[in-house]
Amino acid sequence: xxxxxxxxxxxxxxxVPGVQIGVAMAGVRxxxxxxxxxxxLAEGSAVAGxxxxxxxxxxxVQICQKHLAAGTDIRALLVNTGNANAGTGEDGLVxxxxxxxxxxxxxxxxxxxxxxxxxxxxxxxxxxxxxxxGLPAALADLKADNWALAAEGIxxxxxxxxxxxRQVKVGNATVTVTGISKGAGxxxxxxxxxxGYVATDAKIAPALLQGLAKDAADASFNRITIxxxxxxxxxxxxxxxxxxxxxxxxxxxxxxxxxVREAVIAVSVQLAQAIVRxxxxxxxxxxxxxxxxxxxxxxxxxxxxxxxxxxxxxAFFASDPNLGRILAAVGYAGIxxxxxxxIELHLDDVHVVTKGGRRPEYREEDGQRxxxxxxxxxxxxxxxxxxxxxxxxxxxxxxxxxxxxxxxS
Amino acid sequence: xxxxxxxxxxxxxxxVPGVQIGVAMAGVRxxxxxxxxxxxLAEGSAVAGxxxxxxxxxxxVQICQKHLAAGTDIRALLVNTGNANAGTGEDGLVxxxxxxxxxxxxxxxxxxxxxxxxxxxxxxxxxxxxxxxGLPAALADLKADNWALAAEGIxxxxxxxxxxxRQVKVGNATVTVTGISKGAGxxxxxxxxxxGYVATDAKIAPALLQGLAKDAADASFNRITIxxxxxxxxxxxxxxxxxxxxxxxxxxxxxxxxxVREAVIAVSVQLAQAIVRxxxxxxxxxxxxxxxxxxxxxxxxxxxxxxxxxxxxxAFFASDPNLGRILAAVGYAGIxxxxxxxIELHLDDVHVVTKGGRRPEYREEDGQRxxxxxxxxxxxxxxxxxxxxxxxxxxxxxxxxxxxxxxxS
Numbered sequence: 001x002x003x004x005x006x007x008x009x010x011x012x013x014x015x016v017p018g019v020q021i022g023v024a025m026a027g028v029r030x031x032x033x034x035x036x037x038x039x040x041l042a043e044g045s046a047v048a049g050x051x052x053x054x055x056x057x058x059x060x061v062q063i064c065q066k067h068l069a070a071g072t073d074i075r076a077l078l079v080n081t082g083n084a085n086a087g088t089g090e091d092g093l094v095x096x097x098x099x100x101x102x103x104x105x106x107x108x109x110x111x112x113x114x115x116x117x118x119x120x121x122x123x124x125x126x127x128x129x130x131x132x133x134g135l136p137a138a139l140a141d142l143k144a145d146n147w148a149l150a151a152e153g154i155x156x157x158x159x160x161x162x163x164x165x166r167q168v169k170v171g172n173a174t175v176t177v178t179g180i181s182k183g184a185g186x187x188x189x190x191x192x193x194x195x196g197y198v199a200t201d202a203k204i205a206p207a208l209l210q211g212l213a214k215d216a217a218d219a220s221f222n223r224i225t226i227x228x229x230x231x232x233x234x235x236x237x238x239x240x241x242x243x244x245x246x247x248x249x250x251x252x253x254x255x256x257x258x259x260v261r262e263a264v265i266a267v268s269v270q271l272a273q274a275i276v277r278x279x280x281x282x283x284x285x286x287x288x289x290x291x292x293x294x295x296x297x298x299x300x301x302x303x304x305x306x307x308x309x310x311x312x313x314x315a316f317f318a319s320d321p322n323l324g325r326i327l328a329a330v331g332y333a334g335i336x337x338x339x340x341x342x343i344e345l346h347l348d349d350v351h352v353v354t355k356g357g358r359r360p361e362y363r364e365e366d367g368q369r370x371x372x373x374x375x376x377x378x379x380x381x382x383x384x385x386x387x388x389x390x391x392x393x394x395x396x397x398x399x400x401x402x403x404x405x406x407x408x409s
Numbered sequence: 410x411x412x413x414x415x416x417x418x419x420x421x422x423x424x425v426p427g428v429q430i431g432v433a434m435a436g437v438r439x440x441x442x443x444x445x446x447x448x449x450l451a452e453g454s455a456v457a458g459x460x461x462x463x464x465x466x467x468x469x470v471q472i473c474q475k476h477l478a479a480g481t482d483i484r485a486l487l488v489n490t491g492n493a494n495a496g497t498g499e500d501g502l503v504x505x506x507x508x509x510x511x512x513x514x515x516x517x518x519x520x521x522x523x524x525x526x527x528x529x530x531x532x533x534x535x536x537x538x539x540x541x542x543g544l545p546a547a548l549a550d551l552k553a554d555n556w557a558l559a560a561e562g563i564x565x566x567x568x569x570x571x572x573x574x575r576q577v578k579v580g581n582a583t584v585t586v587t588g589i590s591k592g593a594g595x596x597x598x599x600x601x602x603x604x605g606y607v608a609t610d611a612k613i614a615p616a617l618l619q620g621l622a623k624d625a626a627d628a629s630f631n632r633i634t635i636x637x638x639x640x641x642x643x644x645x646x647x648x649x650x651x652x653x654x655x656x657x658x659x660x661x662x663x664x665x666x667x668x669v670r671e672a673v674i675a676v677s678v679q680l681a682q683a684i685v686r687x688x689x690x691x692x693x694x695x696x697x698x699x700x701x702x703x704x705x706x707x708x709x710x711x712x713x714x715x716x717x718x719x720x721x722x723x724a725f726f727a728s729d730p731n732l733g734r735i736l737a738a739v740g741y742a743g744i745x746x747x748x749x750x751x752i753e754l755h756l757d758d759v760h761v762v763t764k765g766g767r768r769p770e771y772r773e774e775d776g777q778r779x780x781x782x783x784x785x786x787x788x789x790x791x792x793x794x795x796x797x798x799x800x801x802x803x804x805x806x807x808x809x810x811x812x813x814x815x816x817x818s
Contacts, residue, residue, distance in 0.1 A: 055747040056740025056765070087736040089750065089766025122733025123767050227719040229734075230741035310636040310719070310805075311813055318814030324531025325638075327496040331465025332639035338464040341498065356465070357498025358532050396719075398810050404720055405727030 001159075003285040003374050003394065005277035008148055008163040014176045015144035016199040018042035018241025022141035023153040026134025028127060029082030029120060036131060037153040038103065038138040039077040039197070045241045046206035047074040047115070048213040052234035058086035059096040059126075060116040061233060067100075072112045077237070078103050079117040079154050079195065080131055081182075086232035087123035095126040102132045106139055119156055119182065119195055119233050151180040154195050157403055158182050160278050164270035168259045171246040175202045177263040183226070183275030196221055198267050199239040202260045205250045206240075212252075212264060213238040220268035223391040226279040227400070228308040238264065276392045281399030284316050287377040290330075291388035292344075298335050299389040302380060305333035313396030316376065321367030323352050330380055344381035347371070410568075412694040412783050412803065414686035417557055417572040423585040424553035425608040427451035427650025431550035432562040435543025437536060438491030438529060445540060446562040447512065447547040448486040448606070454650045455615035456483040456524070457622040461643035467495035468505040468535075469525040470642060476509075476521050484522040486646070487512050488563050488604065489529075489540055490591075495641035496532035504535040511541045515548055528591065528604055528642050529565055560589040563604050566812055567591050569687050573679035577668045580655040584611045586672040592635070592684030605630055607676050608648040611669045614659045615649075621661075621673060622647040629677035632800040635688040636809070637717040647673065685801045690808030693725050696786040699739075700797035701753075707744045708798040711789060714742035722805030725785065730776030732761050739789055753790035756780070 019041060026036040041047070049068055051061050067074065078099055085092045100114040118126065141149075151161035165178040179198030198216065217236050242248075249257045277285050288306050293299035306312055309329040315322040326345060331338070345353035348370045352362050370376055428450060435445040450456070458477055460470050476483065487508055494501045509523040527535060550558075560570035574587040588607030607625065626645050651657075658666045686694050697715050702708035715721055718738040724731040735754060740747070754762035757779045761771050779785055 054737060054740040055742075055744065056736050056749045056752070084733070087733045087762065087766065089764060091766060121731070122737060123762075124733075125767075229718050229720050229737065232733075232737045232740060309638050310809070311638050314810050314813035317810065320814065322530070324493070324496045324533075324641075327465050328463060328531060328638065328641045331463035331641060333464075335464065340465045343465070353496065353532075355498060357496060357500060358534075396810060398807055400719070401723050401726065401805060401807050401810060404723035405729065 001283065002278040003282050005160055005274055007160050008151060010145070010148035013147040013163050013165045013178055014167055016176050016178050016241060017201040017243040018045055019199045019239065020142040020144055021146035021150045022138040023146060023149040024134045024137035024141060026080070026130050028080050028130055034149065034153040035081045036134045036138050037079040037150045038135070038142065039150070040107065040142060041075050041239060042241050042243060043073070045073065045239060046204065046209045047237060047239050048209040049235060049237040050213050050217045052230060052232060054230050054232045056087065056232050058084055058118060058233040059088055059092035060085055060118045061235060062093060063096045063100065064115045064117070064235060067112050067115055070112050072110060074115055075109045075113040076103055076107055077115045077117065081154055081156055082120040083118055083124055083126050084120045084122045084233050085118040085126040088125065092126060095128050098128050099131050102135060106135055115237065117195055117235055119154065122232060147178055147180060154180065154182045156182060157280055158278050162271055162274035162278065164267045166263050166267060168263045170202060170244065170256045170259060173244045173246040175200060175244045175260060177267045179267045179271050181271035181275055183278065196236040196268070196271055197239070198264055199241065200260065200264060201241045201244040203242045203244050203246055203248045204240040204260065205248055208249065208252070209238060209240055212261060216265050216268040219265050220272035224272050224276050225304065225307045225391065225393050226276065273392055276394050279394040280403045281397040282394035283397050284395040285375045286316060286393050286395065287390060288393060289377065289379045289388065289390045290382065291379065292382040292384060293387040294385035296387045296389050299387050301335055302330045302333040302382065303389055303391050305329040306378060307391060307393035310396055316371065316395040317397045319371040321364060321371045323347065323367060326378060326380070327353065338382065342383035344383065346379040348377050410692065411687040412691050414569055414683055416569050417560060419554070419557035422556040422572050422574045423576055423587055425585050425587050425650060426610040426652040427454055428608050428648065429551040429553055430555035430559045431547040432555060432558040433543045433546035433550060435489070435539050437489050437539055443558065443562040444490045445543040445547050446488040446559045447544070447551065449516065449551060450484050450648060451650050451652060452482070454482065454648060455613065455618045456646060456648050457618035458644060458646040459622050459626045461639060461641060463639050463641045465496065465641050467493055467527060467642040468497055468501035469494055469527045470644060471502060472505045472509065473524045473526070473644060476524055479521050481519060481521045483524055484518045485512055485516055486524045486526065488526040490563055490565055491529040492527055492533055492535050493529045493531045493642050494527040494535040497534065501535065504537050507537050508540050512544060515544055524646065526604055526644055528563065531641060556587055556589060563589065563591045565591060566689055567687050571680055571683035571687065573676045575672050575676060577672045579611060579653065579665045579668060582653045582655040584609060584653045584669060586676045588676045588680050590680035590684055592687065605645040605677070605680055606648070607673055608650065609669065609673060610650045610653040612651045612653050612655055612657045613649040613669065614657055617658065617661070618647060618649055621670060625674050625677040628674050629681035633681045633685050634713065634716045634800065634802050635685065682801055685803050688803040689812045690806040691803035692806050693804045694784045695725060695802050695804065696799060697802060698786065698788045698797065698799045699791065700788070701791040701793060702796040703794035705796045705798050708796050710744055711739045711742040711791065712798055712800050714738040715787060716800060716802035719805055725780065725804040726806045728777070728780040730773060730780045732756065732776060735787060735789070736762065747791065751792035753792065755788040757786050
């Protein structure tokens with residue numbers, strides 16, 4: 001059961017001028033499910049992406065990076081679920097390229113203008129015949145208001161499609177930002193999440209887009225973790241079709257630039273948080289803030305140690321205020337000269353630990369009250385500086401084990 | 410259900426001349442369970458220890474380090490279960506010292522000659538009145554052949570007591586090495602495990618003992634992980650009562666030195682592996698070997714990434730040869746310039762991956778056959794050097810979640 005998340009209402013997902021989406025059932029792994037998504041972009045669109053830091057990155061990730069680096073205008077995205085085309089060696093690269101060639105022929109563009117994405121089981125051969133056979137149906141389905149179907153078409157073990165959309169005024173124009181994501185497990189993105197796409201029609205100078213993609217990822221997908229497993233296929237793409245009727249944005253340091261940038265980041269954060277809310281087996285949405293660090297890096301060490309501790313995660317699943325486990329995680333996070341006698345710990349509004357020990361005033365029933373909530377904030381103070389960071393995670397439940405023990409069955 | 414582990418037969422645990430053990434029920438946390446263990450050491454014994462690297466180390470760990478550093482002969486160990494006396498601030502330190510003072514009075518020694526150990530729930534006040542009240546019963550129970558009871562007396566969520574013992578000839582003397590350990594969860598020891606004690610009557614030069622403790626920990630407790638959580642209380646102690654009738658061992662580079670050293674390490678390895686076999690919810694004992702690394706450090710990075718991946722661990726629980734998860738873990742382990750196209754993967758005798766991709770000859774049923782075993786070896790080749798490492802871990806099952814969601818209830 002996702003935590004305070006519901007399927008997006010298709011009416012709430014504003015089409016982005018210049019973006020068309022088609023979804024089909026290609027039987028990549030299972031029959032009768034939407035597993036093939038084609039996105040076409042109008043001429044003049046700018047595209048940027050950030051990708052997994054996993055050294056064992058999937059074939060489509062390698063092809064995406066190559067095509068983006070080539071500098072040719074990207075005109076289409078091709079996404080399949082059911083098969084990650086990772087751990088597939090040279091053969092996997094050829095197969096990913098073959099799908100780009102097939103889609104490019106249909107669209108009369110060059111293969112380098114296609115970005116391929118795959119998600120699903122690792123180390124199995126990508127069935128390109130089925131993908132090629134599914135392309136005509138996906139192309140016949142191309143329309144501007146297909147975002148909800150696309151959100152469904154990229155799911156794996158997600159229980160709900162994930163999408164977000166908003167509009168902002170830029171000059172006299174109304175600019176749209178709409179995006180979709182998928183996640184569920186193997187989620188500790190490193191520069192991006194499993195799959196995330198955010199498109200806008202804002203007329204953003206192409207040179208600004210890669211920086212925006214990085215900033216948006218750092219504020220959103222790079223702040224979430226479910227199980228600490230960084231996927232082989234993480235990809236996050238920001239698209240600007242540049243069709244909105246306003247003066248080109250050439251700097252973020254203007255009212256128009258700020259408005260668009262904030263909208264893109266807000267949509268990215270909503271999509272990233274949706275991944276945690278629908279994390280495999282999640283029953284709680286947990287915000288972890290570590291403050292008082294010397295730099296953000298050490299705050300992140302402590303926050304990830306808490307977020308990845310199976311003991312912390314199972315205690316939250318059980319609504320058990322066994323909060324010493326949080327202290328233990330901070331202790332082994334790798335901050336070498338940490339003084340344990342300065343640590344403070346709050347659980348929402350409840351001040352649990354002061355100067356490294358349990359506060360005499362702390363009462364277990366207060367911790368218990370907070371632990372029973374579905375949304376909880378853990379706040380740790382290191383009292384050694386002014387840096388801080390925040391990330392989002394979920395608990396570890398029986399369902400996580402069930403889902404991952406059964407994923408391929 | 411522990412993996413190929415049974416309770417030790419008390420008759421197999423050779424007493425160590427110079428060591429006496431008494432166990433009592435003190436009601437530290439629960440009534441009617443053995444939770445207080447006293448170990449006394451004959452005059453002239455040498456003691457060395459290695460302790461958790463967790464910055465949030467428990468009060469007894471801090472006292473142990475202080476007492477060992479003081480250089481006074483250690484004459485007694487005091488171990489309680491049910492309460493870890495961690496995250497307890499200044500008050501916890503005073504309480505740990507108070508228990509040392511109480512035991513020292515009974516034994517007519519100095520408090521600095523006592524090493525205190527606590528294991529159990531974090532962040533709760535140590536009930537020193539109950540421990541003090543339990544001391545007379547523990548002291549009345551002191552005897553040489555109480556190792557099996559002591560192994561029981563230090564358990565927390567362990568389902569079985571853990572002990573190992575062996576004898577070796579040194580000159581004309583028969584030297585004994587006997588030890589006990591406890592573990593279960595919060596196990597990724599860093600220089601030691603939750604609690605491990607190995608005693609020998611070998612006449613080891615005291616100056617050699619600290620090096621032996623470190624080497625034995627590195628070969629055993631520092632090669633195991635259950636959930637990646639490094640405890641606040643990890644302690645591993647090596648005792649030499651020096652009562653055996655042979656020439657003093659002043660170097661490991663002699664037949665006698667090697668025999669004793671190997672026996673201490675063998676007992677330590679057996680105790681460490683027993684912790685994994687009885688890991689919380691464990692159904693499989695997994696040996697991970699990473700070879701072909703440039704140095705051991707990068708082999709350890711990859712091995713721990715595999716061992717800590719919830720996705721790998723749940724796949725092993727399910728006996729599902731979803732082996733791409735192992736490649737993904739190697740990929741995000743943090744070896745920056747790893748070439749994925751060189752990776753090899755064996756599962757026991759089955760060669761699964763070559764040059765980063767699935768071998769054409771690999772058949773799923775071969776992987777399935779190995780995955781169904783209760784003992785499995787994962788062997789990863791990095792093909793970039795000659796370094797290697799091995800560690801031991803277990804799977805992640807529903808019972809792990811159940812145990813840790815219910816631990817305090």
